[in-house]
Amino acid sequence: MECDVCGRAMWRWPALPTVWDEEICSWCHASTHVGGESFAVARPxxxxxxMRWEKAVADGLPLRVSHVFGIFDRTLCGVxxxxxxPSDYGWLPQRxxxxxxxxxxxxxxxxxxxxxxxxEDARVSVARRL
Incomplete structure (x- = not known):
């Protein structure tokens, strides 16, 4: 899939096929979600x-250092x-x-x-009409 924000190719994030597929742009990190019960295309x-990033969690990451979860088991800094x-908590650079x-x-x-x-309305999401 092509990123609607920057036009580059997106990476497919594996998910259950009956639920949602998520594709993430490797350049701007825009995500597009496809699927669901009514097969929608959602573009956050x-x-x-x-507000965008979550704190990364994994065994072996130091607890007192705040890593940002990127994609595919990798932090933004490359670990x-x-x-x-991603944790349930946002990444706050000041914390x-x-x-x-x-x-x-x-x-x-x-x-x-x-x-x-x-x-807020720059990215278009599409829901399939039943």
Whole structure:
């Protein structure tokens, strides 16, 4: 699938086929969700840096360092561990000891979103009519 924000190819995130498929753009990290009971295409809107990222959790990550979950068992700063997942908590750069590279990467990714795609209604979601 092509990213509706920046036009680049998206990575497929594995999910149960009867539920949702999620595709994530490797460039701007926009996500598109396809599926559900009524087969919809959902495109979550732009969120600012302080609202977009979750804290990464995995065995072996230091507890006092705040890593940002990216995609595919990898943090934004490049740490990769099998079984890594996003926590139930958002990543807040002002809390804990954030990894400097993560903050820079989050800022770079945020800059890749065109201003025109940052409005609440900028991304179009489509629901199949039954």
């Amino acid at each position: 809107p732009y969120l600012p840096v302080e 990769q561990q099998a079984g890594m997942s 804990g000891t954030p990894v400097a590279l993560a903050g820079k990467a989050a800022g770079v990714i945020d800059d890749r979103w065109p201003q025109a795609m940052r409005g």
